[in-house]
Amino acid sequence: MSSAHSPSGSADADEESLLDIAGLHTVFHTDRGTVRAVDGVDLSLNSGEIVGLVGESGSGKSVLARSIMGLIDDPGEIADGDVRLNGESLVHAEESRLNELRGGTVSMVFQDPMHSLNPTLSVGEQIAETVRLNQDIGESVSLPAEIKRKILGAAENSEAWRRAIEMLEAVQIPEPAARAGDFPHEFSGGMRQRAMLAIALSCEPDLLIADEPTTALDVTIQAGILDELRALKDAFDTTILLITHNLAVVAEACDRVNVMYAGRIVERAPTDVLFENPSHPYTQGLIASTPRVDHPDADLQPIPGSVPDGIGEQPACKFAKRCPEAKPECYERPPDFRPVGASHEAACLRRGPTEDRL
Amino acid sequence: MTDYETTNDCGGTDSDRVDTDGGVDAEYPGAAPPERFRDDGFVEPRRTFRERLVTGLGNDRKALAGAVVVVGFIATALFAPIIAPYDPNTTFTILQEPATSSTTADGEFFHILGTDSFGHDVLSRIVYGARVSLLVAAATVLFAFTIGTVIGTVAGYYGGWVDSLLMRYIDFQWAFPTLILAAGIIAFAGGLGVWNVIIAIGVAFIDDFARLVRGEVLSIREEEYVMAARAVGMGDTRIMSKEILPNAVAPIIVQVTLMIPLAILAEAGLSFLGLGVTPTTPTWGLMLSEGRQFISQAWWISIFPGFAIMITVLAFNMFGDGLRDVFDVKEGEVSDR
Numbered sequence: 001m002s003s004a005h006s007p008s009g010s011a012d013a014d015e016e017s018l019l020d021i022a023g024l025h026t027v028f029h030t031d032r033g034t035v036r037a038v039d040g041v042d043l044s045l046n047s048g049e050i051v052g053l054v055g056e057s058g059s060g061k062s063v064l065a066r067s068i069m070g071l072i073d074d075p076g077e078i079a080d081g082d083v084r085l086n087g088e089s090l091v092h093a094e095e096s097r098l099n100e101l102r103g104g105t106v107s108m109v110f111q112d113p114m115h116s117l118n119p120t121l122s123v124g125e126q127i128a129e130t131v132r133l134n135q136d137i138g139e140s141v142s143l144p145a146e147i148k149r150k151i152l153g154a155a156e157n158s159e160a161w162r163r164a165i166e167m168l169e170a171v172q173i174p175e176p177a178a179r180a181g182d183f184p185h186e187f188s189g190g191m192r193q194r195a196m197l198a199i200a201l202s203c204e205p206d207l208l209i210a211d212e213p214t215t216a217l218d219v220t221i222q223a224g225i226l227d228e229l230r231a232l233k234d235a236f237d238t239t240i241l242l243i244t245h246n247l248a249v250v251a252e253a254c255d256r257v258n259v260m261y262a263g264r265i266v267e268r269a270p271t272d273v274l275f276e277n278p279s280h281p282y283t284q285g286l287i288a289s290t291p292r293v294d295h296p297d298a299d300l301q302p303i304p305g306s307v308p309d310g311i312g313e314q315p316a317c318k319f320a321k322r323c324p325e326a327k328p329e330c331y332e333r334p335p336d337f338r339p340v341g342a343s344h345e346a347a348c349l350r351r352g353p354t355e356d357r358l
Numbered sequence: 359m360t361d362y363e364t365t366n367d368c369g370g371t372d373s374d375r376v377d378t379d380g381g382v383d384a385e386y387p388g389a390a391p392p393e394r395f396r397d398d399g400f401v402e403p404r405r406t407f408r409e410r411l412v413t414g415l416g417n418d419r420k421a422l423a424g425a426v427v428v429v430g431f432i433a434t435a436l437f438a439p440i441i442a443p444y445d446p447n448t449t450f451t452i453l454q455e456p457a458t459s460s461t462t463a464d465g466e467f468f469h470i471l472g473t474d475s476f477g478h479d480v481l482s483r484i485v486y487g488a489r490v491s492l493l494v495a496a497a498t499v500l501f502a503f504t505i506g507t508v509i510g511t512v513a514g515y516y517g518g519w520v521d522s523l524l525m526r527y528i529d530f531q532w533a534f535p536t537l538i539l540a541a542g543i544i545a546f547a548g549g550l551g552v553w554n555v556i557i558a559i560g561v562a563f564i565d566d567f568a569r570l571v572r573g574e575v576l577s578i579r580e581e582e583y584v585m586a587a588r589a590v591g592m593g594d595t596r597i598m599s600k601e602i603l604p605n606a607v608a609p610i611i612v613q614v615t616l617m618i619p620l621a622i623l624a625e626a627g628l629s630f631l632g633l634g635v636t637p638t639t640p641t642w643g644l645m646l647s648e649g650r651q652f653i654s655q656a657w658w659i660s661i662f663p664g665f666a667i668m669i670t671v672l673a674f675n676m677f678g679d680g681l682r683d684v685f686d687v688k689e690g691e692v693s694d695r
Contacts, residue, residue, distance in 0.1 A: 102588065115581060
């Protein structure tokens with residue numbers, strides 16, 4: 001695997017970063033108590049990177065993504081911390097300002113392409129709509145246009161529609177002009193995910209959050225989508241936060257990786273470093289539990305237990321209960337990030353420089 | 359490339375040839391396939407909504423029959439003066455007779471469906487009655503649909519106290535039987551007449567639409583495409599009108615087709631209670647009510663308007679059913695039956 005960027009873009013780089021997340025806490029108030037889904041996340045993305053966010057189901061990846069987008073609804077709320085995009089706080093922004101930013105500046109692709117497209121609007125119209133919403137092209141957002149197109153079968157000559165066809169072409173949909181009028185059910189799964197990418201990128205956002213973009217697709221199509229992501233990143237000059245539970249996807253696509261566990265980042269490193277030399281016990285467990293084509297006979301070692309649900313008092317290190325290396329102090333003393341290599345940090349008391357190590 | 363992919367490419371609509379090939383002009387890694395196995399340039403003909411409407415209804419005989427009767431009903435209402443043999447309020451000399459003819463100073467008149475107790479021609483009154491029925495049904499349902507949909511959408515989308523407030527009002531209305539509520543509104547409006555009937559029944563039907571729409575909105579707003587729409591910067595109003603309502607259209611259409619006959623029946627009921635349109639206006643409901651007291655001697659006075667109601671109601675239901683299949687793009691094709 002070759003990293004397109006040098007591993008210099010670590011979290012502590014002092015260059016101006018595109019996205020800055022500091023001490024973010026997102027909680028959900030439920031009948032059983034308060035769930036701390038994102039529990040103190042620091043993360044920053046520099047322009048032009050593809051940064052991976054990896055963790056198992058329930059680790060808070062998607063909630064983090066929605067927190068960035070300002071899409072946390074009742075009973076959830078961002079309890080503390082800040083998300084800054086180009087220096088502007090998204091947590092404290094008005095809903096109207098967020099609507100301006102969404103689509104044009106920051107956009108998102110969702111996990112399930114089968115359900116992320118509106119079944120009653122043609123694919124082209126959904127792209128055109130996004131263009132009209134976010135770019136001042138002097139076209140009003142019109143329901144009648146779609147009705148006219150649908151009932152009269154009329155070709156559309158508008159700027160937004162032309163842009164929609166361009167976008168479908170950019171994501172490698174064949175016969176884009178003919179296909180733009182199709183409804184989502186007439187597209188296959190891979191094509192729908194490409195259409196989602198076309199919508200998300202139609203206004204050339206600075207930041208694209210891709211939440212499990214390949215999870216619902218089969219393997220041959222996954223590779224195509226990941227290639228597409230990388231090509232589009234260059235074509236549209238977009239920074240990508242790629243969220244996945246699939247280590248192969250990370251290895252394939254990302255420059256840097258953040259490993260998330262129970263609402264916290266536990267390890268961050270350039271992709272190749274992480275795979276060669278995983279440091280945090282959780283990352284090691286994650287890699288050991290993933291089947292590998294190059295070691296077909298190796299035993300898979302699942303991590304015992306499951307992700308805690310985040311209700312009630314938690315041990316200082318949330319992974320301690322499942323950790324083979326846990327010491328009594330792990331339950332009491334919060335782990336801080338320790339350097340374990342160049343641009344490589346792990347939040348574990350049993351890592352880092354020898355003198356600090358537990 | 360493997361055999362699997364080759365067969366997949368020949369499969370037709372849902373093959374993922376782009377995804378496996380990586381592009382339209384992909385090079386073949388092995389021998390180039392003969393011409394007939396190449397798939398570039400193959401575009402499946404797409405059907406527009408209009409084509410689906412025509413073939414969909416054309417293949418669905420029940421819906422087609424319904425559509426024909428509905429169109430006939432509307433035409434009858436619009437062209438009543440041309441279609442009706444006589445003026446509905448002309449009083450002929452022969453009272454309460456089945457199919458007969460009457461002679462006046464102006465000549466001989468034929469009454470195919472007989473005359474009623476006032477000597478009016480029953481056929482003419484049925485033809486003119488279609489006007490009132492159509493007006494009341496269309497205006498009532500439009501009124502209830504508009505207000506009910508707005509209430510249901512806002513309540514379902516925003517939830518919280520907005521939902522509680524709006525739905526408590528709907529519950530309050532739900533607790534009253536439709537006719538009692540409509541009668542109350544007529545009394546409050548102070549007078550008979552078509553427009554008072556429309557408002558009364560319209561208000562009484564709001565809850566049916568509001569409840570249905572709210573239920574649909576509650577489930578649709580959790581769909582991922584609504585979240586996706588928010589993620590590209592769509593505001594609440596646009597999400598409600600472009601993302602949520604179009605996806606609730608099928609059940610709303612079914613509801614409309616159910617409410618139209620109910621509106622016709624409600625108008626008849628109000629007219630029977632003496633709270634409907636003014637008594638001389640020819641309406642099916644009024645004819646039915648008037649004929650009821652003579653049912654043992656003169657069945658034709660109430661039977662024929664009854665048939666008119668029944669056939670219209672049935673036609674709307676069959677038509678609406680077919681229309682729902684056509685609208686439901688998620689099902690794609692309408693099956694032949």
